[in-house]
Amino acid sequence: MSVAERLRARTPTRRWVGLGVAAVLWVVAYELNRPLWDWLVLDVVGLDPASRLGSGVHFFLYDTVKIALLLVGIIFVITVLRSFMSVERTRALLGGRREGVGNVLAAGLGVVTPFCSCSAVPAFIGFVAAGVPVGVTMSFLIASPLVNEIAIALLLGLFGVGPTLLYVGAGLVIAIVGGLVLGRVHAERWIEPFVFETRLGGQVIDSTLGLGWDDRIQMGVEEVISILRKIWPYLLVGIGLGAVIHGWAPEELFTRYAGAGNPLAVPVAVLIGVPLYSNAAGILPLVEALHDKGLPMGTLLAFMMAVVALSLPEMILLRRVLKPQLIAVFVAVVATGIIAVGYLFNAVLG
Template sequence: MFEIFTALADWLVYGLLRLSPSQPAAQALHFFVEDTSKIFVLLLVMIYAIGWLRASLNIERVRNYLQGRNRWFGYFMGSGFGAITPFCSCSSIPLFLGFCSAGIPIGTTMAFLLTSPLINEVAVLLLLSLLGWELTLWYLVIGMTIGILGGAFLDAIKAERWLQPLAQKAYLMGQQSEVAATQVAPVAVSLSDRHHFAKAEAFTIFGRVWKWVVIGVGLGAALHGFVPAGWLESHLGDGQWWSVPAAVLVGIPLYANATGVIPIMEGLLQQGVPVGTTIAFCMSTVAASFPEFVMLKQVMLWRLLALLFGMLLVSFTLVGWLLNAM
């Protein structure tokens, strides 16, 4: 299915540009052309298809469905909703405030916010095509587990007291109001409306993430073509205990979304870095980076941010150790 992208890269790099396959620059450029073209096509096709299905999704009905349910069911649904929505933190924050206004328990809302940057349907599809179903399944289970357990913990300590005044006010008003519990009638959506929604969704999301794909693939290409064979494997490939927390700390100053980090993950694995160390690094880059927390500062006080930051770092490190041990 994906041979056409390999053929395109062969034609451009080895045919048109006449570069030798033995050159590091040629290997890096080939990796970049093949993965970028593959990811761009998948992005547009898959986001359109999922947007078609999501065209009739009513956020108010989602809020109402979650409200009043068993807490663990709420954590699971909040995490699941975060996993199927292609949002980063900057676009998740308005929905986070909407959940607060609906009076949904803070744990359910935090489960959504924790999972949303880690997992989205595009990232899952790309992981499946690039790295296989086993790593994709592990990534999905781990990301949702972090969201569910994190939401439960933050609910237990009543983390709503550490929200910014605007978010806390919205949450308290939602708790006191019955408006969010009203039923919202489903709205019929025509095929034309679905097409326009899906088209707009595809171009909007593509416009937001394409640069991160280019950056991610570029870094992956650099790893693939210019890092000496065996260098990363010799430094991180033995799975030493310190390599996982080191990888997590290295990922903090960086930033990529779940889509853009996949080529980096592929490059690290090809260099011999263990799966656990690779996933810990990539999760840190996506969900615990400084830019991510600057955005979250809009809705959280420093105390909650620090707690969330520590939870994520510990979680990623434990996940890395576990996967390396397996």
């Protein structure tokens, strides 16, 4: 029996009970993900969490499951929600004259979602598939790893109010302006076509009007399966690369080539940061250590921004849904903004 036939055979009670059980299982799996790998990798296998091998293996297993669960949950929910709203209506609501407001709202949403760069990708796919303009969605993709409550709290505790407010303001400006610029270049042409398609029963459909709940649930299940099939190699490669470079702290390289005496220290810091992969919480201890050695704050914050907003693993994962032209423009726009902010911080903070 096909998925559609099983769904149609269900009574409303069975349907909602089934969805409730699936939701509970998803939450349990998400909550047990880290404890499971802590126990298996560190206790059973006995790898040292402080070693490159132990931290890398744990990172790969934990992040693969985490991002897969996020993909499943976010894509299913957004697919069901967008089945009630046409792509044209969504674009009319968030695009056009309201595009600037949409960018501000998307950047604000990014602030309250503490995703790392790769974890933000599932939400990005869902927003684009729902018809949200690509420029607006890019504002979310930039802001989510760059500015969030974890980064704000840690920066406040380590460096005080001034640098924290400058960082938050600069991050939001980069996200909003970057999204506006990407919207102006008509970036939709550089999105892989499958992202925009609405399918039911394996067929592309033009309208979701008149669909029942069983059809909408079927759409959600099919969309999850379809997108996972398309991106899983990129997911594994991206997270695998992140695991290899996870925990690498290039302090000597940084102090040698991005020290206070180098006028090109800020772009060098950004170039060093792009291949790395971490969230704000993971990179801030290195930033604090380098600051204690006398490196300028603007250079260090530019480095941190590059690590959390322009990671190479994120680019690999995005490649399945974005064409190379859009990835190149995205990196160029965000990197330019980060470099400008780095020089501004060095001038303001001395």
